[in-house]
Structures are given as C-alpha cells and as structure tokens.
Amino acid sequence: MEIVSTRDQRSPILIATFVDGYAAGWRFAVPEVFRDSLDIKLTPTKLGDKTINLYTQGKQFSFNQGAVLYDTRKAYDLEWGEALKHLKLSIQVIEVAPSDYVTSEIIETPSKKVEIQTQKKTKSGLSEPKKEVVDGLQITRQRMDYGKIKFTLFRPTKDKSSVEELEIIECDQEEFVSFLQMGFIISKENKRRDLFKEYLR
DSSP states (O other): OEEEOOOOOOBSSOSOOEETTEETTOSSBOBGGGTTTTTEEEEEEEETTEEEEEEEEOSOOOOOTTOEEESSTHHHHSOHHHHTTTOOOEEEEEEEEOOEEEEEEEEEOOSSEEEEEEOOEETTEEOOOEEEEEEOOEEEEEEEEOOEEEEEEEEEOTTSSSEEEEEEEEEOHHHHHHHHHHSEEEOTTSOEEEHHHHHOO
C-alpha cells in the first residue's frame, strides 16, 4: 500500500489584500492580475451546510516569463513619458521554474502484514475510521520546491527619457514574492540587500 503524505492545506489568510486593484502596502505595485501567480485562488469552502467560493492562499508561486512590475501604480496608469517621472525601479522576469511539490523521500516497510487505520475524505467530511490489513507500506514524503526566477532590474535614466538595466538577479519564487513585498533581496553571500537604497539617485 502506498501513502502519499498530505500537502500543506490552503490557508484563508492571504499574503496580499488588493485595494483599488493593487496589493496594499507592498513595495512594488502588484496588480490584481497577478493573483494566480501569488497562488491566491477561489476555492470551494464548506460553511455549515453550504459550500461557497472563498479566496485561499497556497505556496505554489508561479510568476511567468515576461512579467513586468513597477514600484508605482502610476507606471501602469499614465503615459510612459509621464510615468518615468514617478518610477524608481522596475523589473522584468526573464526566466522561470514555478513552485511545485516534489518527492523528497520514499520510505518502505518490510513486506509483512501491517494493520493500519484509515479514513476517507467525502463530500460531507471524513468517513468513519476503519482498520485495514496491508502487506507492507510505502510512504512518500513531499516538500515544496520554490523553483527559480531570474529577473532584470531597471531604473529610469537621469534625463527620465527611458530606463537602464542595473543587474540580473536570480532567486526562488518565494524570495521573489518577499522582494515584491519589502524591496529586499538576499544575496548569494546571504546578505540582505535593499535595492531601493542601493539604486535610488
């Protein structure tokens, strides 16, 4: 018998609250269109005898290649020439591998009769526990692999006529989400970098 360890449950606590179409309080202006990339999804949720759709939070972050994000919502709303006067930093994603669950370990018990207690998930909840005799067990443990993301960092030129490339940064998808929230990135030397302080003129 094979048992796959349970994955993390989706949480009703969201990492982003969208106000007027953007993640509130984040260092970068992240539009609502990136909900799926942040693994914020409508999920059927049972409340009493009713099932309703609520937004829930997962950990499978998946920003796509080509995504462009700015530190100010004005960059999305204004003409580009005017937006450059307000822009400090922007990023473009150039390479990705999304977050996903991967097998981290497989444990097998010797082939002998083992008595286990099982419960099945049904529409109305969990079934009554029952005992079952199986000939050996294989347990598959899973962990979250946060993939990777490579992005180019830009800032406006001194004359505010265009943007210039500053550097290319690589991190995992979870670190990237943290960067969008706070503006910090952890370097390869394990030092926290405030890219806004480093690159603001």
